[in-house]
Amino acid sequence: MAAHAVRVTGLTRAFQERTVLDDLDLTIAPGEFVALLGRSGSGKSTLLKAIAGLDHDVTGSGELEVPQEVAVAFQDSRLLPWLRVLDNVELGVRPGRGRAALEEVGLKGRERAWPAELSGGEQQRVALARCLVREPRLLLADEPFGALDALTRIKMHDLLRELCAKHRPAVLLVTHDVDEAIELADRVVVLQESRIGLDLPARDADRTHLLSALGIGVAA
């Protein structure tokens, strides 16, 4: 097995005059779950897109090593409205594995539904199933639960934890939610001033410390 699921060295990305990522390094081990925090506009999505291979304008002395089997989940499920749930899940992959994946995310029986007939949480479950059928070695998730209500979010946390324990992909989860990061991840990293400023095991991560790293003061 490869020594790492992601290895980024010297990654730089600028938009016009503004350098968003500057000579950034990040390594993720196989099976490791990393939560990426950072202030709004700090470059979290930019980093995720670069790792996903969706950004061809990254520059610098950058070296990007990412496995072939990558799946990406976004805040909106990005399901195609004209395809039924099962066809969305199996889009671009060999048919046949979608039913099992839908069962894994608790949507057995909804294969023939249209995306518009599903709730937001159910649509995110379909998006997770779509990731699962790809058997990813790396799952990149950009605020996948950001638009969900609190209760649905808790259920999705449980589901993601369960799926990760079973399939063991490496995960890079972009989130605004410090508690979500500590709860789900093995390791928490914070983007600060265009680089990884803070990098620590989730078990050592302290809520107040992380909030202050994000520039959010907490009253004692």
Ligand SMILES: Nc1ncnc2c1ncn2[C@@H]1O[C@H](COP(=O)(O)OP(=O)(O)OP(=O)(O)O)[C@@H](O)[C@H]1O
């Ligand atoms: N295509 C683009 N063109 C110009 N500027 C961009 C582009 N994409 C991102 N940026 C800028 O880069 C910076 C980082 O954006 P990014 O979306 O990565 O931040 P983020 O940390 O994910 O923010 P948020 O938490 O608010 O989603 C922002 O200032 C944004 O305006």
